[in-house]
Amino acid sequence: MTYIEKCFKDKGIRITGQRRVLAETLKEAGRAVTARELFREAKAAWPDMNFSTVYRNIQILKDIGLACEIAGSDGNTLYAYRDDEEHHHHMICKGCGKTIPFEFCPIEELKGVFDDAGFVPTGHSFEVYGYCRECSKRRRK
Ligand SMILES: [Zn+2]
Numbered sequence: 001m002t003y004i005e006k007c008f009k010d011k012g013i014r015i016t017g018q019r020r021v022l023a024e025t026l027k028e029a030g031r032a033v034t035a036r037e038l039f040r041e042a043k044a045a046w047p048d049m050n051f052s053t054v055y056r057n058i059q060i061l062k063d064i065g066l067a068c069e070i071a072g073s074d075g076n077t078l079y080a081y082r083d084d085e086e087h088h089h090h091m092i093c094k095g096c097g098k099t100i101p102f103e104f105c106p107i108e109e110l111k112g113v114f115d116d117a118g119f120v121p122t123g124h125s126f127e128v129y130g131y132c133r134e135c136s137k138r139r140r141k
Pocket residue numbers: 068080081082088089090101
């Protein structure tokens with residue numbers, strides 16, 4: 001059983017052909033993509049795919065831990081393949097779209113700030129935009 005199949009099984013979600021293709025396409029992409037881009041790439045392998053089901057199925061991939069939702073630098077929503085269960089954040093390359101996960105979470109450092117404000121956080125997002133090693137090398141040339 002592949003990791004993708006296992007995630008579906010563990011969460012008791014039926015793995016349909018479309019869902020499998022979406023998860024595999026996201027994995028192969030190796031970068032953060034919009035729902036629209038994922039749709040376009042997945043449609044090559046599954047011509048019957050339509051955009052409304054893609055959107056719903058991406059939410060399912062997110063729920064079972066196979067996809068990360070990432071806020072893109074221009075306010076769009078991106079999705080990246082996820083295969084580690086630890087809470088993490090991402091560096092996102094503005095050149096090639098590659099996402100590099102890291103496990104440091106700034107939220108713990110801010111505990112005092114929330115306590116002082118009497119604020120109870122229920123969720124957060126934290127992404128770092130920039131250029132990956134390859135892209136910064138390319139840009140220096
Ligand atoms: Zn991630």
